[in-house]
Each structure stands twice: as C-alpha cells, then as structure tokens.
Amino acid sequence: MKVIKSNKTITPFAGISFVNESFKTSGIANLIDSTLGKRVKTVGYQYSDIFKSLTSVFMSGGDVIEDLNTSFGKHLKDIPHNNVPSPTTVIRGITKLTVANTKFTSKNGVTYNFNINTQMNRLNLKSLLLTQQLKAGKSYDFDYDNQIIKNSNYDAKTTYKKCKGYLPGVATIGDKIVYIENRDGNANVKFEQAQTLERAYQLLESESIKIHRSRMDAGSYSKEIIDIVDKNSQLFYIRANKSTTVFEQIMEVENWQEIELNYKKYEVASIPFKQFHQERNYRLVIMREKSNSTQIDLFTKDHMKYRTILTNDWDSSEKEVIEYYNQRGKVEKVFDVMNNDFGWKRLPFSFLDQNGTFMIITAMIKNFYTYFINIVSEKFEDLKPTSRLKRFVFKFIAVAGQWIYEARQYKLRLFSDKPYFDLKI
Numbered sequence: 001m002k003v004i005k006s007n008k009t010i011t012p013f014a015g016i017s018f019v020n021e022s023f024k025t026s027g028i029a030n031l032i033d034s035t036l037g038k039r040v041k042t043v044g045y046q047y048s049d050i051f052k053s054l055t056s057v058f059m060s061g062g063d064v065i066e067d068l069n070t071s072f073g074k075h076l077k078d079i080p081h082n083n084v085p086s087p088t089t090v091i092r093g094i095t096k097l098t099v100a101n102t103k104f105t106s107k108n109g110v111t112y113n114f115n116i117n118t119q120m121n122r123l124n125l126k127s128l129l130l131t132q133q134l135k136a137g138k139s140y141d142f143d144y145d146n147q148i149i150k151n152s153n154y155d156a157k158t159t160y161k162k163c164k165g166y167l168p169g170v171a172t173i174g175d176k177i178v179y180i181e182n183r184d185g186n187a188n189v190k191f192e193q194a195q196t197l198e199r200a201y202q203l204l205e206s207e208s209i210k211i212h213r214s215r216m217d218a219g220s221y222s223k224e225i226i227d228i229v230d231k232n233s234q235l236f237y238i239r240a241n242k243s244t245t246v247f248e249q250i251m252e253v254e255n256w257q258e259i260e261l262n263y264k265k266y267e268v269a270s271i272p273f274k275q276f277h278q279e280r281n282y283r284l285v286i287m288r289e290k291s292n293s294t295q296i297d298l299f300t301k302d303h304m305k306y307r308t309i310l311t312n313d314w315d316s317s318e319k320e321v322i323e324y325y326n327q328r329g330k331v332e333k334v335f336d337v338m339n340n341d342f343g344w345k346r347l348p349f350s351f352l353d354q355n356g357t358f359m360i361i362t363a364m365i366k367n368f369y370t371y372f373i374n375i376v377s378e379k380f381e382d383l384k385p386t387s388r389l390k391r392f393v394f395k396f397i398a399v400a401g402q403w404i405y406e407a408r409q410y411k412l413r414l415f416s417d418k419p420y421f422d423l424k425i
Contacts, residue, residue, distance in 0.1 A: 014401025115356035182356030
C-alpha cells in the first residue's frame, strides 16, 4: 500500500459546520446574547460563542469541556469566522451565569441547598419557543422526577441509594427538558417539592405554556404537592403510596374487572379518594395481580400485588389511566440521554450551584439537538428524530470536508454523496 502525504487541511468532522450554521440561523445565538447580555469586548467571546462551542463538543460525540483543547478544537477553529473559546473561558462564562444556592431548613433543623436559576431556565424555555418545539398558548403534558446524579464532587452528599451525588428536580414536556433545580443529594424527594413545582409551573405560565396533564411517581404523593399539581393542571396522575386507610377501602371492593396489559392479566377497579380533601372528586385507580411470593402482604393480608394511581380523571377507563401513567418510562430515557450523551455523568465543577447552571445549559443543547435532528432526518434516511447521538455522529457529523476560499467567499467542499446539499438550514 502506497501512502501519499498531503498538506491540505481536511476535517473529518465537517458535519459540525451545519450545526454551527443552524445555531445561528435558528436565532438561538441572538436570543442568548440578547437575554444574557453582551460580555465586554476585552473578554473576546460572547455567551453565544460559549454555548455554540459546547454544542459543537457534545453534538460531535465529546463529553467534557476540555475537548475544546484537543484536535477536535482545532477542527472547530478551522471553520471560517468561528469563535472558539478556551475551556478556561467556557468555565469562567458558566460561573458568571451561576446564582447562589437557596437554603431551606427542614422541621428537624437540617439545612439543604437548592439552586434556583430562573434566568437560565427561562432562557431554555425561550429557546424551545423560538425553535417552535413548544408553542405559546398550547397545552402540553408535564412530567416531573428527581434523579440521582452520581458524582464525588466537593459538596456531593450521600443519597438515599447510598451513593454520593446530587438529586435535581427535572421537569419535562415530551422529550424536552423545561425546568431544572439542582439540590443536595441527601434531601428527601418530597422536601420543598411543592415549591419547586410551583416555580416550574409559574415559569411555564409566564411564557404562555399551558399544562393539560401532569404525571409523577410516588415521590410526589403528598397532600401539599398534589394541591399544587391539581391547581396547575387540568388532570394529574400520581403513583400513590401504601397506607392502612387506603387498603381498608381497597379490601371493600367487590367488583374487579379483568384487563390485559403487555400480554399479562390484571384486575382493576376504582374508588373515590377523600383522604386529602373531602370535597374534591379524586379517584384511586387500583391494579392487582397474583404475587409470586408466598409471603402474605402486610396491608392486604392476601397473596396479591397492588399498585395504585391517584387522579382526578374520571372519564378514562382504568386501563387507559394505567397505560398513560406507564408511559413515564420515557422520562427515564431523557435522564439516560443526559447522563451518557450530554455531560451529566461527568459534571465539570466542584460545587452544586455551578453544576446546576451547567445542567441547564446542556439541557438546552439537548433540546437543540432534538430540533436539529428533526431537520436532518427529513433528508437522511438512515437517521430518525429519535436517533441517539452516537448514531448521529457516525451518520452526519463524521464526513470529510475542506474549507476553500473562492470568489471572495468561503465554501465547504464535502467528500460525500449524502444529501447535505438538500438541507434547509
């Protein structure tokens, strides 16, 4: 095999130029600078440059800010008129956007840190509206969950799963993150959750985003939290915890209906729920199946396994309520994507507040990725709107290209027969 050396500058990541162009033409760069303000000229880089460079890193398969200093950073700098800040500048910019933690004290006198960065969460929402991934005046389904983010950072606390980390509260609409509050890992999921949800709902409302249905797991099952959810949603669906009072009612149920879910047989029923409010028309949907265990259930004194969902939806059947609630599994996928594709597994800072800002910025990047791949998948048959980042990098970003200067303008020469030329960006 003969090898011929060439001095021509050819990048193997030419697809990132389309990402950069879309970042500009979508209006997100202008939105960032108009919202966060211009940095002083002596700094050299605007916030849009910092966000765009981070977007380039993650959407090219990188996983840390320091990738801007590797050979990949050189390829970014080869793009004409592309301002690429150093990792130090990026870290300094993120720190500047960070707000101080808010401290909340429990009834037991224990103080917990929450990071409430309203400005950055609002910017994220505005970017979703700008790209029309959300539309003002339209109603959406809202999911909320607290997710352990394992890390050994300076201020990480031991979580309920006995590992160190943070326990941020994250709200999503579909596959889009719409609100984040980072919080100490040792805080109980129910602690101050009602206030977190109130802030999330109010921020959405301030941008004219309405909530049709809210869906949450048993970590949101308390009177205080449900009052907030009920006030801000037309309908809600929350996994209910076991209690003696509830199971005394369940034991009185005589009419069970048999249904089939995922090829398994279950029995379902509904009863009115008055434990929190006598005057409100709440419904407890019950599903049970035979347990494989020989142990008798402590609450029900039988060999059945029970699951319950609290809702104010009386129009849907039990099966419809259960099927809708079970779609919460999509939220877990969002966390998987953020951990493995967009940097949450390797948080760059030592402190909760700065990492909270980083998490919101990377959520914006993930939301932009969702916007961009929807455009690309219309022309690239081997990519779908749901394609993970790794596939996107191999099928779109990894293409040989060369910037040339002709007729007083820069042009990108691509060595590919894929439909890059058909993209409308």
